[in-house]
Amino acid sequence: MSFVRTIPSAPLPPPVEARGAVLWLRQNLLSGPFSALFTFSACAALLWLVPQLWHYFVADAVLSSPDGQACRQPGAGMCWSFIANKMEFFLYSSYPRDQVWRVNSCLVSGAVLITWLLWPSARSKRLGGALFFLVYPVACFWLLHGFEALSLRTVPTNLWGGIFVSLLVSLVGIVVSLPGGILLALGRRSQLPVVRFVSTLFIEFVRGVPFITVLFMANTMLPLFVPENWSPDRLVRPLIGVSLFASAYMAEVVRGGLQAMDKGQYEGAQALGLTWWQMMRLIILPQALTTVIPGIVNTFIGLFKDTTLVAVVGIADFLRTVETARLDPAWAGPTISTSGYVFAGLFYFVFCYGMARYSLLMERRLSSGRKR
Amino acid sequence: MSASPAVEMIGVNKWYGNFHVLRDIDLNVARGEKIVICGPSGSGKSTLIRCINRLEEHQSGRIIVEGTELTSDMRRIDEIRRDVGMVFQSFNLFPHLSILENCTLAPIWVRKMSKAEAEDQAMHYLTRVKIPEQAHKYPAQLSGGQQQRVAIARALCMSPKIMLFDEPTSALDPEMVKEVLDTMVSLAQEGMTMLVVTHEMNFARQVADRVIFMDGGEIVEMNEPQAFFSTPQHERTRLFLSQILG
Ligand SMILES: Nc1ncnc2c1ncn2[C@@H]1O[C@H](COP(=O)(O)OP(=O)(O)OP(=O)(O)O)[C@@H](O)[C@H]1O
Ligand SMILES: [Mg+2]
Numbered sequence: 001m002s003f004v005r006t007i008p009s010a011p012l013p014p015p016v017e018a019r020g021a022v023l024w025l026r027q028n029l030l031s032g033p034f035s036a037l038f039t040f041s042a043c044a045a046l047l048w049l050v051p052q053l054w055h056y057f058v059a060d061a062v063l064s065s066p067d068g069q070a071c072r073q074p075g076a077g078m079c080w081s082f083i084a085n086k087m088e089f090f091l092y093s094s095y096p097r098d099q100v101w102r103v104n105s106c107l108v109s110g111a112v113l114i115t116w117l118l119w120p121s122a123r124s125k126r127l128g129g130a131l132f133f134l135v136y137p138v139a140c141f142w143l144l145h146g147f148e149a150l151s152l153r154t155v156p157t158n159l160w161g162g163i164f165v166s167l168l169v170s171l172v173g174i175v176v177s178l179p180g181g182i183l184l185a186l187g188r189r190s191q192l193p194v195v196r197f198v199s200t201l202f203i204e205f206v207r208g209v210p211f212i213t214v215l216f217m218a219n220t221m222l223p224l225f226v227p228e229n230w231s232p233d234r235l236v237r238p239l240i241g242v243s244l245f246a247s248a249y250m251a252e253v254v255r256g257g258l259q260a261m262d263k264g265q266y267e268g269a270q271a272l273g274l275t276w277w278q279m280m281r282l283i284i285l286p287q288a289l290t291t292v293i294p295g296i297v298n299t300f301i302g303l304f305k306d307t308t309l310v311a312v313v314g315i316a317d318f319l320r321t322v323e324t325a326r327l328d329p330a331w332a333g334p335t336i337s338t339s340g341y342v343f344a345g346l347f348y349f350v351f352c353y354g355m356a357r358y359s360l361l362m363e364r365r366l367s368s369g370r371k372r
Numbered sequence: 373m374s375a376s377p378a379v380e381m382i383g384v385n386k387w388y389g390n391f392h393v394l395r396d397i398d399l400n401v402a403r404g405e406k407i408v409i410c411g412p413s414g415s416g417k418s419t420l421i422r423c424i425n426r427l428e429e430h431q432s433g434r435i436i437v438e439g440t441e442l443t444s445d446m447r448r449i450d451e452i453r454r455d456v457g458m459v460f461q462s463f464n465l466f467p468h469l470s471i472l473e474n475c476t477l478a479p480i481w482v483r484k485m486s487k488a489e490a491e492d493q494a495m496h497y498l499t500r501v502k503i504p505e506q507a508h509k510y511p512a513q514l515s516g517g518q519q520q521r522v523a524i525a526r527a528l529c530m531s532p533k534i535m536l537f538d539e540p541t542s543a544l545d546p547e548m549v550k551e552v553l554d555t556m557v558s559l560a561q562e563g564m565t566m567l568v569v570t571h572e573m574n575f576a577r578q579v580a581d582r583v584i585f586m587d588g589g590e591i592v593e594m595n596e597p598q599a600f601f602s603t604p605q606h607e608r609t610r611l612f613l614s615q616i617l618g
Contacts, residue, residue: 267427268464272478272530273454275446282477287468366468 072333079339086325086340093161093316102152103164106140110171118358120365133175157235161316163347165235169242169307169317174300176243181250181299182289186280188255199251206248211306215241219313238310246303253295257288290366297359301352319344376439378403378534378565379424384433386419393419394430395589401534406566408576408597411586412612417569420586421536424567425456438533454482457527461539463519465511471498471522472507475529483530490529497525501555517548521555528559535559537568571616577601585609 029039060077062070071079083090092100113136116128146154187199206214218241223231232240261284269279289296311320322344326337379401386394393416401407409417422428423435426442426449435442437452466474475494479485485493498504501521503514511519520540527535537556541549553575560566560579570576576583576597583600585593585608593600593609604610 262464264460264462264464265466267458267460268466270427271425271453271456271458271460271464272526273450273482274478275450278481282481283466287466290468 068331068333068336071331071336071339076335078342079336082325082331082336082339083343085331086321086328089162089325090318090321090343091163093165093321094159095161095164096155096159099153099155102143102155106143107164107167110136110140110167120361157233160235162321163318165315166307166318169239169310169315170304172239173242173246173303173307177246177250177299177303178296180243180247181252181254182285184247184251185254185258188251189258203248203251206244207252211245211309212312214245215309215313217241218244234313235315238313238315242303242307242310245306246299249299249302250296253292253299254288256295257290257292258284260291261288290363293359293363293366297355301355304351304355305348318347377401377436378405378438379567380434380436381423382434382436384423384430384435386423386428386430393589394423397433397591399584399591399594401565401567403533404563404565405581406560406564406579407568407582407584408580409567409569409584409586410571410573410576410612410616411584411592415586416589417586418538421458421538421567421569424534424536425453425458427458450482454530455533456536457530457532457534458536459520459523459527459538459540461543463511463516463523463543465519465523465526467511470508470510471503471514474511474522475526478526479529494525494529497528498522500528500558501525502551515548516544517551520544520548520552524552524555524559532564534565534567537566537570539569539571541570541572573601573617585612587612 030036056077058077060075062076062079062081065071065079065081068079068082070076071082088097088100092103095103113128113132116122117125117132122128142150143152144155144160145157146152148154184199184203187195188203190196190199209217215238218237219234222237222240226232265283265287266279269283274282308317308319310317311323316324322340325331326340377400379399381397381399384394384397385392397420409420411417419428423430423442424437429444430442438455440448440452442449442452465471466477469477472491472494475498476485476487476490479490479493480487483490495504495507498507501524503518503521503525506514506518506522511522514522524540540556541552544552549572553572556566556568556575557579566579568575568580580597582594583597584591585600585604585606587608593604593606595605600609601613604613
């Protein structure tokens, strides 16, 4: 029969996709009446918004105005001069100016260590982890607080403040809340009734009251529980409050991940003779945490912004320093106040957006090749 | 037969709430013996073999595995689980680990083997189940039959004395059933003690020393395959066989 192929046909190349800017436009932006409507309204909004932003941040912005006079002109934009003038105050608040190298060392080494740990292909993360979680907190505490033997004079925590304290509170909250949340979530799902009861009680209690209440309680009640000379420092109390609060929220996120796990994964691990801790650490948690990365990062972002509330217990965090700076008579004026708030907004946005982007990157990395 | 049996079940009973799933189970499995368990859905087959490695807890009677009695003592349970391999209907591979890591995890953490040694051994068993070239893939990238063979290799990497199979082929497409059964047949020929829940009656004829028929939580009939299939003693067995053999 002549119509039967006698040699196998060569594999065909994959079809070449039609390309071109016009085609792309038509497929992605103008694929129907709704799509076209959205595209045009979005374009109109951008046309309106972008020039405004350009004017505020660049064209009408005041770069240099030593006395702030130019910033008070009607129609003046962002007062960068104010930000530059107050930058030290924003960063360190009342930390003695001749000692700020100590703060800077902590900020820089912290940034280096965090980059090391978060960089996907970085080497010897174990060492990085040990440095960050064990050495760094102790070293920075001594450096920031002072260590007379090394002739570092003591700087009491009531002088601490500004961006560095905001970062400190967030970092402590983040570093404590993840393991704390994991333990609480495991506790809540435990077979042991007492462990389960205590975990559930803690989570529900902390979640059931406003964050400000937790801060006030940490501030006023912690000193009552411990002998007077052991009473925690005024900065440590809100740190404990933030950590407890974030842990309770984190616990529920992690529990969601644990609940989504297939029962077969537990059975597969048990049948191999893994102990409970091995099963959790090697099989269950890696998968459960990966599925809830968006929730975890969401909690981190919430926590980062909530740290502005520590101001209510007298900690001069970044937002507090902006408040103080804008009341400086030399810089008083509505446009200057606005500049301060806009700057604070930018600061928080940059950090939160960074966290969000990083979590997307991790999600993609962890899911590629492993799941269908 | 050697002196002490591999598995000894004496008067085992189990309830789920008020539902009596296992009723007075008495069963001795000798070392090297292959037992096939069949029976209608819900008759308690899975529950029975899952009691042997304590994935389910029995409420009365005694279960003795390789000379160790199962009690609520966690250390004994872990000891027994190390020596009892299990293959599940749904594979239960760990999707976040590569095939090789699936096979080396337990030897490294439970048997305290070195990584190199565990990997050598894993490659040995992956070669035996005929998929050494898949070692660096992830479970989701394999076909069902390949995944089940990995699951068998993973269990064998712990050098178990007993292997439990819970319907290992019933989640597979027909063309993949054979590759898994072939693996199980060769395992049987090497003298592994096996308890297999399956409806593959040809497998039972070929390798089983005894076939058990369960219904309503009881062992209704237990016999050598020849006699079991040709002259079933009980009406319920006859009915079941006529349904399953068509
Ligand atoms: N965790 C549980 N809680 C309550 N009842 C259960 C539970 N697991 C199983 N059962 C019931 O116990 C009975 C026996 O279940 P089992 O899984 O042992 O049956 P099986 O013989 O393996 O059936 P199949 O062939 O469908 O797998 C079934 O009626 C089932 O509904
Ligand atoms: Mg079953």
